[in-house]
Amino acid sequence: MCFGKCARCIGYKLLIIAVLCIVANLLLYFPNGETKYASDNNLSRYVWFFHGIVGAGLLMFIPATVFIGLENEDCCGCCGHENCGRSCAMLSSILAALIGLVGSGYCVIISALGLAEGPKCxxxxxxxxxxxxxxGQYLTQYSTWSQCTEPQHVVVWNVSLFSILLGLAAIQFILCLVQVINGLIGGLCGMCCCEEKSQSYAC
Known part of the structure; x- marks a missing residue:
């Protein structure tokens, strides 16, 4: 089933991106590789929202694993037909995709707010x-970044990592949206095929 293969491909991509988001979020806690700023609570407030660790990270494992196993999932042969079962599984994957949309959307919002406010320094x-x-105008006014004397290069650190999280989460959001469409079309097309087979058997 080509819809299942597409879902599996999306699942693997979501899994890789989720790991990258967790790493990027963790790096935000250690400007210049130092731990003292986190222990002294001298980091941006939006770092503590765990948007990359939870939203675009751990939460994204749910839809990723569902999509990866979707190709061979048949819901135990729904209605007595294997193809119908796969159609049911495709439609149910939409719920997992919605979870992914929530998690990635949360990460996009928090990352954008973190970029707009700038770092604590x-x-x-x-x-x-x-x-x-x-x-957010400071993002293009590089001469003002020297206002932050400590941690060193904290503006570059924050802007880079928040931008990475924003971009990765946006990709996740698009992939989950694609799976919503994929699941809907795959499920409905499969249901139609099953209906036609049922009618032919009745004849």
């Missing part, structure tokens, strides 16, 4: 958010 002797009132 030492500025003029105080820990603050010097870019919070710029509406």
């Amino acid at each position: 030492l500025n003029n002797g105080q820990w603050s958010y010097p870019f919070s009132g710029t509406n």
Whole structure:
């Protein structure tokens, strides 16, 4: 079933991206590889939302594993027909895809908010958010990044990782959306085929 193969391909991609999101989120806790900023609570507030670890990470394992096993899933032969069972499985995969949409959507939102607000850093002797009132304009004003004296290069660190998480989660969102369409078409087409077979047997 080509719809099942497509779902399996999507599942493997989601799995790889989920691992990358977890790694990117973990790196946000250690600017320059140092742990003291996390222990002193001197990191961006949006780092603590676990958007890459939970939203685009662990939560994404659910749809990924469902999609990977979908090609051979037949719901124990729904209605007594193997193809009908596979159609039921394709339709049920939409629920898993919706979970993926929620998780990736959450990561996209938090990453965008983290980018807009900017990092928490030492500025003029105080820990603050010097870019919070710029509406994200600081992203293109590289000369202002030197306002953050500690952690060193924290703006580059935050912008890079939040951007990576935003991009990866957006890809996950699109893949889950594709699976919603794939599951719907695959399920309905299979149901139609089963209906035709049932009618032919009745004749």
